Amino acid sequence: MAQFSTEDTGGNSEEVLASIIESLRQDEATDVPLLEIISRHVITLSPAENAIELAVEDIESLAKERGEQVD
Amino acid sequence: MTKPSLSIQKIELQAFRAYLRPQTLTLASRKRPLSLAIFGQNAKGKSSLVDSFEYYFSEDGTIKRLGKRTVNTYAGPMALEHVDAQDEGIEFSVHFWFKRNGEKVDAARRTDSSIPEVAKQILSATKIPFVIRGYELRSFVENTTPEGQYKDLVNWFGLEPLLNIQKGLRTLKRKVKERTESTSEADERSRDLRRATDEEIVEWNDEAVCNWLNSGVLANLDTSLKFAEFSQGDPAFATLAARSKSEQEELGLTHLRKIISLLEDLAYPLDVTTEDLTGKIPAFEQAVSRLSQAVALEEAERSRESAAVFSQVWIQAQKIFENDGLLDTCPVCDANLAMGPHGSHDGVRISIDKKLSDLRTYLKSKEELDHSRKQVGVELGHLRNSIRNVNLELVGTDYACAELEDYSQALARWSIDNELPSSLPVVDTLARVYFSVLDRIEQINSRQGEHTYGRALDTVTSLLGIKSDLQRIERTKCELRLLQIELDRQVMETGKAVVEHIQSLIGKLVGDVASIYEDIQGPIGKSPPIRIELPDQDGIHQQKAQILIDYSQNRQGVVPSGYLSDSQVHTLALALRLAAIRLFNSEAPILVLDDIVTSYDADHRKTIARALAKHFSDFQIVLVTHDEQFFNLLKDELPESGWLFKGIVGIQEGFGPVLHDHLTSDETIQAKLDAGENAGAEIRQAEEEWLLRICREFGTKLTIRPIDKAFNYDRAELAASLASFLKGANLRVPCTAATSNSFLASLQSGVVENLASHFSDNPYKSSSVGDEKARWEEFKSFRELFKCPSCGKQRFKRPRDLVRPVCNKCETPFKFSQS
Structure with a gap:
């Protein structure tokens, strides 16, 4: 994983999250569509009430979409 | 910058x-x-x-x-x-x-x-909360569990959102794992498989399915027709499809099924009376219903359009209203606006805006009407085409019906102003035809018996669908398992990053924490090296933290509460919070x-x-x-x-x-006296405050007080202490002009007056404002005596080794200027 840096984030959670997501995105091993799902629903300071359900649905849809592609 | x-x-x-x-x-x-x-x-x-x-x-x-x-x-x-x-x-x-x-x-x-x-x-x-409450620091002293300390750190550094995110990610991991392990969809398809194979095959297996199909289904029709592998690409599938087609044509089933399909296109379902009909007939009737509503709405809105001409007038007048400032008279008819129904230039403008808004509503209803009209035309065209196709299939058969043609003719004559031809009779007729055709199909099928190419093809097609679904489900599961592994990794990396973030915050603070800690604890309170121990890689998801100190050479990494006093742990907590606030x-x-x-x-x-x-x-x-x-x-x-x-x-x-x-400020007292109000209480307060300060600065001696009021020095006590100090230091208070104040005199003589006699010999008698004014002036004169003989400043200090105080600024030894 690309090195996560807190150099410029101070204690600001929003900046910390942005930095975490960005460093994961820079990592070649990262499944970016999955990262986008969890950063949209869960790794956010204002998650929806049903954020986990939405994230699970999106992850299942992603798996299904990838499963269909083999057909 | x-x-x-x-x-x-x-x-x-x-x-x-x-x-x-x-x-x-x-x-x-x-x-x-x-x-x-x-x-x-x-x-x-x-x-x-x-x-x-x-x-x-x-x-x-x-x-x-x-x-x-x-x-x-x-x-x-x-x-x-x-x-x-x-x-x-x-x-x-x-x-x-x-x-x-x-x-x-x-x-x-x-x-x-x-x-x-x-x-x-x-x-x-x-970046972090800037309110520090004493009880939070207290809880840090008492809260020694790793979970509790982690929570404190999270709260202090404003990391609660990160904590919630970590919780959310853990829940997400669990839910995705549950879905990955769920077999409900595959179980459902396996049930379909058992049903399709008369409970012969419980779990999908290509070879078993081929054997069952060849021996249990196809052998009843043609023993030479066999699937070598169960797929649509197998030659047996093409043969089966071709034989099924010719069988259908031979029996007239193809034609009958086409009729069923065309009837369902007109109205479906035809077997029950329902309002949820679909097909061309209900689509057309719904379009007509929407058109009627649009016509009514347009009529209602049109009545407002009578003022449409007004819009044109307004467009012309608008420029005048907007550019020429306030108008007294109407630019169109010269009427006095103040005398009109709207009363003013602004009133006219508001009324015009309202009317224009009404016109906008009308325009919307007109657009809706035009759209509905167009839609009725489209749906009517579709319906008449469908009727024509049904008639073409029915003509010359036992199922031909005149009602359908009559309905088509009535539709051709219909216009929006007339009543819509009822579809009920024709729907009844279509239902009759529909069920007759279904009966006929059933009769042919039963005559053919259980073993037809058509049924064999249906079975093969159904099994192919089940196979395809099971393969898709397995592939999806496989993808989901991969995503679960990747999710675990991303969650782990995120957790690690959050922990690193906390660690980094602590790391940045260590120097400042030590500095503040030492300033509070004093020279003997050297701050022990502090570190936060967070869970290792395997336990990264755990919300635990342990604050540890290196207390001594042989006590490295120990829990603070085991080696430090309560006040030292309290200081540690306070220093952490203060250092973080100052830094961030x-x-x-x-x-x-x-x-x-x-x-x-x-x-x-x-x-x-x-x-x-x-x-x-x-x-x-x-x-x-x-x-x-x-x-x-x-x-x-x-x-x-x-x-x-x-x-x-x-x-x-x-x-x-x-x-x-x-x-108590001089200004406050002076303002009260100037207003003719009593200020005795404030004057006493000011005297006490001054006495307390000068005693502190001069380092006068005070008797150790009883524990219940250890720090509440009273005025007489302070005065006695000051008088005694001045006498001991051989600092004689000079007489001030016109002083007849027993309190000040007592300070000069070193004998303190009776506290109750500040303003009067009778302690129960209120002093007059005049007395208070005199007293205030005397006190100020007296206070003025305590200033640096060199720079005139009025703040002093007395290092321990000196008998007399010195000026806090220039360090000139204090003495009364008149002594």
């Missing part, structure tokens, strides 16, 4: 916690921000001021100890509002005035209002302290006051304490020019906390 500046100029509270009537605290003097220290006994409303900060800057409109506001709790403004606010008709309000980068900005937060924009902006500049909140230098010295003795209270002066001189501090000794030490240690000291003398019913300036 200049550093951004921010300060609080004023706070006004009303109907908030202990504050009922509006009270304003001004925190600026001559453009300089002031810090504020408030002393008050318990339950006198001092913490209400701290609460006001927490509420004002809270996203949820509450304070932490009340919890989040929900339907079932009264957290939030309802709990924060003064209990008498509604009866007294006083609106709940917390109002802050700020100065930011030279600009003044203010906003009030009232009941149910969201966080003010300015508070939001300040919060975004404050430099763009919003505000610090609020609520009773932070409960664990300390007198020496440490003094060092805390000094540490604040040393480390937070560029912060605006609001501090409340119930500890009078600490309050007095603050006055000694903190610069008067930058601080306001106030005491809460009590809570007045129907008002709230009564605050007074702890140092």
Whole structure:
């Protein structure tokens, strides 16, 4: 994983999250569509009430979409 | 680049916690921000001021100890509002005035209002919470579990959102794992498989399915027809499909099935009376219904259109109205606008706007009408085409029906102004035809028996569908398993990054923490190296943290509470919080302290006051304490020019906390005397305050007090101490002109007067304003004697080895100028 840096984030959670997501995105091993799902629903300071359900649905849809592609 | 500046100029509270009537605290003097220290006994409303900060800057409109506001709790403004606010008709309000980068900005937060924009902006500049409560530090001392310490750290460094995210990610992992392990969809398809193979095959297996199909289904039709592998590409599938087709044609089934399909296209289902019909007939009737509604709406709106000509007039007149300022007369008809129904130029404008708005509504209804008309035409065309196709299939058969043709003719003649031809008779006829055709198909099928190519093809197609579904489900599961593994990795990396973030924050603070810790604990209180131990890689998801110290060479990495005293652990917690605020909140230098010295003795209270002066001189501090000794030490240690000291003398019913300036100013006394009011109490207070200060600075001796009032020196005691010191130091107070004040005389002689005789020989008699004026002038003259003979400054100090005090500024030994 690309090195996560807190150099410029101070204690600001929003900046910390942005930095975490960005460093994961820079990592070649990262499944970016999955990262986008969890950063949209869960790794956010204002998650929806049903954020986990939405994230699970999106992850299942992603798996299904990838499963269909083999057909 | 200049550093951004921010300060609080004023706070006004009303109907908030202990504050009922509006009270304003001004925190600026001559453009300089002031810090504020408030002393008050318990339950006198001092913490209400701290609460006001927490509420004002809270996203949820509450304070932490009340919890989040929900339907079932009264957290939030309802709990924060003064209990008498509604009866007294006083609106709940917390109002802050700020100065930011030279600009003044203010906003009030009232009941149910969201966080003010300015508070939001300040919060975004404050990276961590800036309110420190003594009880939080206390809980840190007592809270020694790793989970508890982790929570404290998370709260102090404003990391609660990160904690919630970690929780969310853990839940997500669990849910995705549950879905990955779920077999419900595959189980459902396996049930279909068992049904399709008459319970012969329980689990999918290509070879078993081929065997069952070849021997159990196809062998009844043609023993040479066999699937070598179960797929649509197998030659047996093509043969089976071709034979099924010719079988259908031979039996007339193809034609019958086409009729069924065409009838269903007109209306479906035809077997029950339902309002949920689909097909061309209901689609057309719904379009007609929408058209009728659009016609009615357009008619209603059209009546307003009578004023349409008015629109043209307005367009012409508008320029005049807009450009020529206020008009007295109508530019079209010269009527006096004031005499007209709208009364003025503005009244006419409002009326015109309303009429134009009505016209816009009409235009919308007209568009809807045009669209509905067009849609009816489209649906009618589709319906008539479908009827034509059905007729073509039915003509010359036993199923031909005249009603369908009649209906088609009626539709051709129909127009929007006429009644719509009823579809009920034709739908009844179509249902009759539909069921007759179904019966016929059934008869043919039963004559053919169980074993037909058509049924064999249906079975093969169904099994192929099940196979395809099971393969898709397995592939999806496989992808989901891969995603689960990747999710675990991303969650682990995120957790690691959060922990690293906390570790990094602590790392940045270590130097400052040590410095503040040592300043508070004194020279013998060298800060032990501190480190935070967080879970290792395997336990990264655990929300635990252990604060450890290297106490000595042979006590490395030990828990602070095992080796440090309560006050040292308290200092550690306080130093962590203060260092973090100073480091991370430099763009919003505000610090609020609520009773932070409960664990300390007198020496440490003094060092805390000094540490604040040393480390937070560029912060605006609001501090409340119930500890009078600490309050007095603050006055000694903190610069008067930058601080306001106030005491809460009590809570007045129907008002709230009564605050007074702890140092009674000359101006306050003079103003009262000038207004002809008694100022005896204030004069005594000013004398006591001066006495206390001069005794401190001169280092006079005082008798050790009883423990119950250890720091409440009374006036006579201070005066006696000063008199004794002056005598001992051979500093004779010169006589001041026109002094006939027994108190001052007693200081001169070294014998202290009777306290009750300040203003009169009779302690029960009120002094006159005249007496007080004279007394005040005498005191000021006397006070003037205590100034540096060299620079004239009035602050002194007396190092231990000196007998006489020296000037605090130029260090000239003190002596009375007239002695």
